[in-house]
Amino acid sequence: MTPDVIVQAEALTKQVSSPEGALTILDGVSMSVRSAETLAVVGVSGSGKSTLLGLLAGLDEPTAGRVILNGTDLSQVDEDERARVRAGRVGFVFQNFQLLPSLTAIENVMLPLELTGHARAEQQARSGLGRVGLADRVAHYPAQLSGGEQQRVAIARAFATNPRILFADEPTGNLDEKTGGRIIDLLFDLNREHGTTLILVTHDRAIGIRCDRRLELSAGRLLGEPI
Amino acid sequence: MNSLSLAWRLLLRQRRAGDLKVVIAALAVAIAALVSVMSFADRLQRALKFQGSELLAADLVVRSPYPPKFEWLAEISRLGLKSARTVSFRSVVIHGEYSQLAEVKAVAEGYPLRGGLRVAADVNVEDASVVGIPPMGTVWVDGQLLTLLNMTTGGRVNLGSRQFLTDKVITLEPDRGGTVFAIAPRLMLNLADLPSTELIQPGSLASHRLLVAGDVGLIGVFRDWMQDRKEAGVVLQDAGNAQPRFRAALNKGEQFLGLATLVTVLLSGVAIARAARNYAQRHLDTVALMRCVGATQRKILEVLITQLLILGTVGSAIGCALGYVAQQAFVYLIPGLVAGDLPWPSLTPAMVGVSAGVVTIVGFAAPIIIRLRGVPPLRVLRRELGTLPNHVAAVYITAMLTLAALVFWVARDVTLAAYVLGGSLIAVVLLSALSYLLIRLINHMRGGVTVTWRFGIAALARRAGSSIGQIVAIGIGVMAILLLTLVRSDLLQAWRANLPPDTPNHFLINIQPGQLADIEKYFREQRWRRPHLRPIVRARLMAINDRPVRPQDFADAFAQRVVQRAANLSWMETLQDDNELVAGEWWRDQERASPLVSVEKQYAEALGLSLGDKLKYRIADQEITVAVSNLRTVAWDSFRPNFFLLVPPALLNGYPASYITSLYVPRSRAHQINALIKKFPNVTNIDVDALLRQVRRLVDRINAVLEYIFLFTVLAGIVVLYAAIQTTQGERRQEVAILRTLGATRRQLSIGMVSEFVVMGVLAGAVGALAAMLIGYGISAQLLDIPYRLQFRTWLVGVGAAVTIVTGAGILGTYRLWRTSPWQILRNH
Numbered sequence A: 001m002t003p004d005v006i007v008q009a010e011a012l013t014k015q016v017s018s019p020e021g022a023l024t025i026l027d028g029v030s031m032s033v034r035s036a037e038t039l040a041v042v043g044v045s046g047s048g049k050s051t052l053l054g055l056l057a058g059l060d061e062p063t064a065g066r067v068i069l070n071g072t073d074l075s076q077v078d079e080d081e082r083a084r085v086r087a088g089r090v091g092f093v094f095q096n097f098q099l100l101p102s103l104t105a106i107e108n109v110m111l112p113l114e115l116t117g118h119a120r121a122e123q124q125a126r127s128g129l130g131r132v133g134l135a136d137r138v139a140h141y142p143a144q145l146s147g148g149e150q151q152r153v154a155i156a157r158a159f160a161t162n163p164r165i166l167f168a169d170e171p172t173g174n175l176d177e178k179t180g181g182r183i184i185d186l187l188f189d190l191n192r193e194h195g196t197t198l199i200l201v202t203h204d205r206a207i208g209i210r211c212d213r214r215l216e217l218s219a220g221r222l223l224g225e226p227i
Numbered sequence B: 001m002n003s004l005s006l007a008w009r010l011l012l013r014q015r016r017a018g019d020l021k022v023v024i025a026a027l028a029v030a031i032a033a034l035v036s037v038m039s040f041a042d043r044l045q046r047a048l049k050f051q052g053s054e055l056l057a058a059d060l061v062v063r064s065p066y067p068p069k070f071e072w073l074a075e076i077s078r079l080g081l082k083s084a085r086t087v088s089f090r091s092v093v094i095h096g097e098y099s100q101l102a103e104v105k106a107v108a109e110g111y112p113l114r115g116g117l118r119v120a121a122d123v124n125v126e127d128a129s130v131v132g133i134p135p136m137g138t139v140w141v142d143g144q145l146l147t148l149l150n151m152t153t154g155g156r157v158n159l160g161s162r163q164f165l166t167d168k169v170i171t172l173e174p175d176r177g178g179t180v181f182a183i184a185p186r187l188m189l190n191l192a193d194l195p196s197t198e199l200i201q202p203g204s205l206a207s208h209r210l211l212v213a214g215d216v217g218l219i220g221v222f223r224d225w226m227q228d229r230k231e232a233g234v235v236l237q238d239a240g241n242a243q244p245r246f247r248a249a250l251n252k253g254e255q256f257l258g259l260a261t262l263v264t265v266l267l268s269g270v271a272i273a274r275a276a277r278n279y280a281q282r283h284l285d286t287v288a289l290m291r292c293v294g295a296t297q298r299k300i301l302e303v304l305i306t307q308l309l310i311l312g313t314v315g316s317a318i319g320c321a322l323g324y325v326a327q328q329a330f331v332y333l334i335p336g337l338v339a340g341d342l343p344w345p346s347l348t349p350a351m352v353g354v355s356a357g358v359v360t361i362v363g364f365a366a367p368i369i370i371r372l373r374g375v376p377p378l379r380v381l382r383r384e385l386g387t388l389p390n391h392v393a394a395v396y397i398t399a400m401l402t403l404a405a406l407v408f409w410v411a412r413d414v415t416l417a418a419y420v421l422g423g424s425l426i427a428v429v430l431l432s433a434l435s436y437l438l439i440r441l442i443n444h445m446r447g448g449v450t451v452t453w454r455f456g457i458a459a460l461a462r463r464a465g466s467s468i469g470q471i472v473a474i475g476i477g478v479m480a481i482l483l484l485t486l487v488r489s490d491l492l493q494a495w496r497a498n499l500p501p502d503t504p505n506h507f508l509i510n511i512q513p514g515q516l517a518d519i520e521k522y523f524r525e526q527r528w529r530r531p532h533l534r535p536i537v538r539a540r541l542m543a544i545n546d547r548p549v550r551p552q553d554f555a556d557a558f559a560q561r562v563v564q565r566a567a568n569l570s571w572m573e574t575l576q577d578d579n580e581l582v583a584g585e586w587w588r589d590q591e592r593a594s595p596l597v598s599v600e601k602q603y604a605e606a607l608g609l610s611l612g613d614k615l616k617y618r619i620a621d622q623e624i625t626v627a628v629s630n631l632r633t634v635a636w637d638s639f640r641p642n643f644f645l646l647v648p649p650a651l652l653n654g655y656p657a658s659y660i661t662s663l664y665v666p667r668s669r670a671h672q673i674n675a676l677i678k679k680f681p682n683v684t685n686i687d688v689d690a691l692l693r694q695v696r697r698l699v700d701r702i703n704a705v706l707e708y709i710f711l712f713t714v715l716a717g718i719v720v721l722y723a724a725i726q727t728t729q730g731e732r733r734q735e736v737a738i739l740r741t742l743g744a745t746r747r748q749l750s751i752g753m754v755s756e757f758v759v760m761g762v763l764a765g766a767v768g769a770l771a772a773m774l775i776g777y778g779i780s781a782q783l784l785d786i787p788y789r790l791q792f793r794t795w796l797v798g799v800g801a802a803v804t805i806v807t808g809a810g811i812l813g814t815y816r817l818w819r820t821s822p823w824q825i826l827r828n829h
Ligand SMILES: Nc1ncnc2c1ncn2[C@@H]1O[C@H](COP(=O)(O)OP(=O)(O)O)[C@@H](O)[C@H]1O
Pocket: A016, A017, A018, A023, A025, A043, A044, A045, A046, A047, A048, A049, A050, A051, A052, B824
């Protein structure tokens, strides 16, 4: 493995059981991502993009194959150890935001900082929210924010710990075009500022084009680099 | 499509989603607990009545000064009841040069209809139960008579103009009667032999008893029939007014069973309420969607209510089936529970069960569902719209009225129900108010704690509405469990304390004033405990407030008996510790000779006496009038000499008195009693050892049953707690998954969740335990007559247990979440 490879997947296969028997949703996918690289995973809906992302981040376990994330072979460690690998080093942005409804905006951003024992979590979170333009909404609950605002809180949360890798799963999927565009701009701006590795899942080729590299998935198989 | 079939199809669809399982399971478990406890308690209560019947040897006794009339017997055979006759009178029994006045009882084939005699081959040999009556030509006697006549079994005695073979010694005659005192030794013969003794002539002073037994309902019919035809001197007696010593133990047992049933109803209600609320909550989306596709509000309402009815019926039916299986299992678990077979379970618990299920689920869910009509169709787009109304007073009031109605429906004892309900209501109000305040308070301090705690606290605060509901449910669960625990241990302690191993098993009566010193000396020589010698003056009640008393003026059988017989007046300086003053005042020193009387409470109630009433008694050839100065309750099960009537110590100076005392002599040394009787031939020994053993056996059995019922109710309570915690599981799943993507370790997750459970447990436990103690205090002190102390330690234990159970159940419920892949969970949100 080359020293600056930060995520590496080897022959990843994922099967799930369905009423019609075992269903292969990811089929022998191998890939690697270098540090500070931006990678787009594109493909039609249902092609297995989210599944791949979940496996790369160690949120799910593959049926076969392995993932090496930041130097740790995820198949060799337990769930708690995988969480430790993520803590502070991996950020997430989801299509449906996934903010905790019981916490305010700033508390949501503070979460990953506090989980890693960050000393000045509140100031850090406040400045992060300021960076995404939500300085005056810190005490609001997710339900009181619009979709675009919620996604900006999620982005602030994702960058709060200055992670080495950011996983984004269709971050604009639930937003209108204009808002989505702004969110993508914000995501790329922050990514540049922090020098983060970005793995971005999207079905939108226009967004994919802004990344250094693109991989296309089709029915669970890698098609190689389009364009 | 009509609403019913739409409701049905939608339900079937949900079945696949697994939603229904949760509601039906909650309902089924709650109803199973309710039906099993109720059904078992019901069977047992009927069986215990039966044990009470043993003390009468029948379910109902008709006592008359003349032989039973033909029409009575005709009615009994028309109803298909069993019957048997006895005739009792006093007569002198002669053996050689010795003679003794005895209580003679002639019994007919079939006696006793309930319970059984125990006899032994001779005095001081092992006894055994016996079926049947003395064969013709023989008599059975008690050990006392043999001693007094200076003979053994196998000897012959003369009774009237006949001679009989003395065959067996009676050690237990359960229906010997409540007035243990002032009866002579027993001689029992076959009724067929009675005419040949020529002792009973028309007009002789004999008491005729007609024993009746059979189906409870038919007995009731016969009792009513008799009641209408009763002439002067005829008295009806049933198990309810049998031996007070037994009744005391039985009553407490029955009341505890009643309490267990009530508490189970309450717990079931709470469980169903939580399930109903969950169900309604989950229906927000369905309702929004239905409105989007154009369903009218009326249609939605019809569909949802129909679904509730279907759910309620199905869940309750499953619960009933499970409940009957469970209660039958109890019967197998505790063999030899009662003397005979347990009566069959009745259908009432099933009826109560199904109605309880349907009524509670509709009662708790309907108010929410009526509000659901108003869910905006826009919720399909924005989930935060139209969340459930949590603080609608109407919801809670309707639901609680439903539950209250249910509790009163199953309660046999209205006072008991009132205590339980009143206490629960206070607990609910207190719990809601306190949890509301607490949630506001901790919400303010969430900035000051670590992330994991903050997370738990924030979760509580954010879910304020459901948190309050949850805390109330848990609090009621804790209250119910603790209440039962407290009352049960009180009950056990009280029983144990009342019947220590050295409980007196012999009463010595008829001791003459001149013998007191000798008796005390004899006791000293035998190294027996110093006797408490209690005086008795026999007196006949002549008038109450100058109105002459006649038996027929009283409706109550007990009162009639009291008026017919001579009363025992005793006196006392101070109140014995097994007596408790309930009204009026005990006499002062300067009233030592005042014409006052202290009356036992039930005795006073039967005769309609109140403080200040004047009672005129005839003692020998003198008359004396005393005023009721106070009322007492008596713990009859203490087996110490106790009296309905007490007068000041110096009032009856100079009146003819005899003395009574009780003592404990181990059965193996019963010959010591015989030696005493030989030395003081005028003294009569009443052996209550067999009776005492019977009471102990009864207490043990009731105890074993209570143990099981108690365990079962506690299990039901834990299920409720678990269900209450499950309520917020959906939200929790998402939280756990997000935290895990952010890199939270299992330790961090568990601290967060445990903090939430601990806060809930402490609050629910504190209030629940307090409520339990207050209700327990009320029930113990007021209903069960058990001295009760409120202890801080009990409360602490309650809180500790609540925190443990809530946290335990919480971790159990969420543990699974830590093993599921977070990705799988997030996909579904
Ligand atoms: N747990 C699961 N059970 C059944 N099918 C699943 C599961 N997870 C994913 N799938 C199926 O696998 C395929 C790929 O899913 P996904 O990775 O979400 O696709 P994408 O993100 O590219 O739209 C889809 O057809 C989806 O329905």
